[in-house]
Amino acid sequence: MSAAPAITGVYCAAATPVDPDLAVDLGLFTDHCRHLLENGCDGVALLGTTGEANSFGISERRAILEGVVAGGIAPERLMPGTGCCAIPDTVELTRHALSLGITRVVMLPPFYYKGPSEEGLFAAYSEVIERVADARLRIVLYHIPQMSGVPITLGLMRRLVERYPSTVVGVKDSAGDLANMKAIVDALPGFSVLAGADPLMLPLLQHGGAGCITATSNLIADSLATVFRHFRDPAQAGAVEAAQARINQWRTLSNAYGAQIATIKAMIAARSGAPGWLGVRPPLTPLPEAQLTELSAQLAPLMRKAA
């Protein structure tokens, strides 16, 4: 493993719009991906937790990826989630991504069984890598124990990096514990540690982190890009601080109703003017009308500041 992280930058954990029949609105989604790339994102980490990946069937996930690539989004800017509970499904989705020229994926561990051994998780990732058998593949491990129930420990990362140094290149750490992210940076030089929470990108970058994959970038990618590009430049300290403050404001609002994904989508709807963004797939539920109205009122000043 080289000392320079393989994957750096601001990646958007893109939300996925669904129509009233709960089908993916591919046109709206492709527009959104384009908007994100034009507004400062280095790439789009689609089909993650914010993207409701696990609420879409295997064939739908393939169709979403194909649709976005057919819609003109460069495969090298895409970093989809492909980790499922079953190894064959993970292999299928990862091979499918590679077949489209997409070489970087974010991979959940198998997440049905709770309390699996490190040995068992190592075996699961190994099996996927050996079956995919493609030297182009780059995997970002996905640590989000509050959803998956299955943490990716430092011990597991170390073993995977030792065995597959050119394939297992990073981690998305969504657990929100900066100390853990720093420990990974310290332990694995050259490994890409990507913050899953917006407020933690700056302190993580300052400690040698590689960037972020976050939900708020659906809304204010440009501010995240400002932080990422200029955090080392003392002359830009004011701009970076202002950008980070803005990120935190939007982020706080996105968490105001406890239903973060529905709220993010409602905020995209408000910003883009496309009501098609309001839907979510069960088991998520859309924001009730009263909260939409309140959210709208709280968004107005933030959007004026942005304009």
Added chain:
Amino acid sequence: MSAAPAITGVYCAAATPVDPDLAVDLGLFTDHCRHLLENGCDGVALLGTTGEANSFGISERRAILEGVVAGGIAPERLMPGTGCCAIPDTVELTRHALSLGITRVVMLPPFYYKGPSEEGLFAAYSEVIERVADARLRIVLYHIPQMSGVPITLGLMRRLVERYPSTVVGVKDSAGDLANMKAIVDALPGFSVLAGADPLMLPLLQHGGAGCITATSNLIADSLATVFRHFRDPAQAGAVEAAQARINQWRTLSNAYGAQIATIKAMIAARSGAPGWLGVRPPLTPLPEAQLTELSAQLAPLMRKAA
């Protein structure tokens, strides 16, 4: 909903044998299903947690069901798990079961997102039922929060039964809390409450429960059948008590190594003489050699007693 539970009896949460390449050994599995039905099981609840369902891909799960039916197991004796994280996958597997003449399924809630609202889970189950749109369908809800992270509350059950009285007919309660099972029996007359843990079947039956779906029935279906058939008969009290004691002994041994599914499979291997039962899919891991030897020594007296 009628007062007589729709689904009663002893159902085996059947384990699924895999070969050294981790592929399903369909011949061995079909033999196992036949053995279970010949030894007292009323049905085979295949592709559940013990069956490693979520470690098999969608197409594998279809192939397993087709293979067992082609192998001569009557569809009306099968009750597969079909609940996935994504509604379309759950719909596909449920429709596929119905296409084979299998009308009863055990259905996990979507289990990726933690803390979903009752409204969201109701919407998810509703969406599946409406999309499957088959009056023959009978659903057993699957409450196993220690794995799924998503409990099925009494409130949710009540709503589903009210809306779909002929479709949502029962629950498999694997949380191990007898008080909860009794509360469901009391609240929903005619609803089939099936214990997911062997030691709880008898007290649940005595309170009006419908039976069980358990792992130990892979090993001692006949004892569970004895308890189920005779628990009301004072003349059989001794036989019932002896059977329950035997169930508890085997169950205790199956839990001795913390890796219950691998242990159950090793016990099936020992009982049947088929080493093909030793494999498990990652993230599960097989029992190490030393534990296999120890297990074997502990099994010997239990097997002698059974003979």
